[in-house]
Amino acid sequence: MRLNKLLVLSIAAVTLSGCVQQSLQGNVYTRSEARQVQQLEYATVEQVTPVIIEGDKNNPVGVGAGAIVGGLAGSTIGGGKGSSIATVLGAVAGGLAGQALQEEATRVQGQEIVLRMDNGKLLSVVQEVENNLFFRIGDKVRVLRSNGTVRVSY
Numbered sequence: 836m837r838l839n840k841l842l843v844l845s846i847a848a849v850t851l852s853g854c855v856q857q858s859l860q861g862n863v864y865t866r867s868e869a870r871q872v873q874q875l876e877y878a879t880v881e882q883v884t885p886v887i888i889e890g891d892k893n894n895p896v897g898v899g900a901g902a903i904v905g906g907l908a909g910s911t912i913g914g915g916k917g918s919s920i921a922t923v924l925g926a927v928a929g930g931l932a933g934q935a936l937q938e939e940a941t942r943v944q945g946q947e948i949v950l951r952m953d954n955g956k957l958l959s960v961v962q963e964v965e966n967n968l969f970f971r972i973g974d975k976v977r978v979l980r981s982n983g984t985v986r987v988s989y
Contacts, residue, residue, distance in 0.1 A: 873981040878950035878958065880974040886961060890941035905929015946970065948987050950978060960985050 909925020944964045952958055958978065970976065970987065979986045 868981070868984075871981055873979045876952055876954075876978045876980070878952045878976055878978050878987075880948060880970045880972055880976060881951045881957070882947075882949035882972065883970050884947040884949075885964075885969070886945040886947050888943045888945040888961070888963060890943075899930070899933070903929070905932065948976075950976065950987065952978070958985075960987050962987060 903926075905925040905928050907925070908929070909921040909923070912921035912925075944967070945961055946964050946969050947959060947961045948970050950958045950960065960978075974989070976987050976989060979988070
């Protein structure tokens with residue numbers, strides 16, 4: 836019984852660590868992006884639309900942890916072949932539940948920002964909302980571009 840509790844706690848810790856997602860905010864950089872040259876332009880915010888940025892469905896941690904927990908739960912049902920079948924079904928159901936929980940845990944509030952660049956062109960960028968603060972129409976912002984990544988910041 837004590838071993839089962841330890842196993843479940845370990846799985847929960849691994850699952851939660853798998854929920855960590857790379858930030859999609861405009862002022863967060865990965866280690867490899869630091870000290871890299873970026874093209875800088877200025878723009879005015881024309882429109883802001885709240886959006887939801889879907890979570891990470893492909894992280895194997897949520898699926899794996901769910902499958903393990905589901906398999907363990909299923910293995911306690913029945914005996915013989917019935918226990919084996921319950922273990923497999925529990926693992927499959929747990930994996931699907933783990934995937935859904937992973938996606939939900941990593942979903943974030945985003946904003947689509949339509950910008951009028953100083954050269955007159957329009958640009959649309961979707962990024963995560965930071966501290967629940969949306970950009971506002973008329974804001975003067977910086978637009979940073981590097982290797983296909985675009986960031987909007989003040």
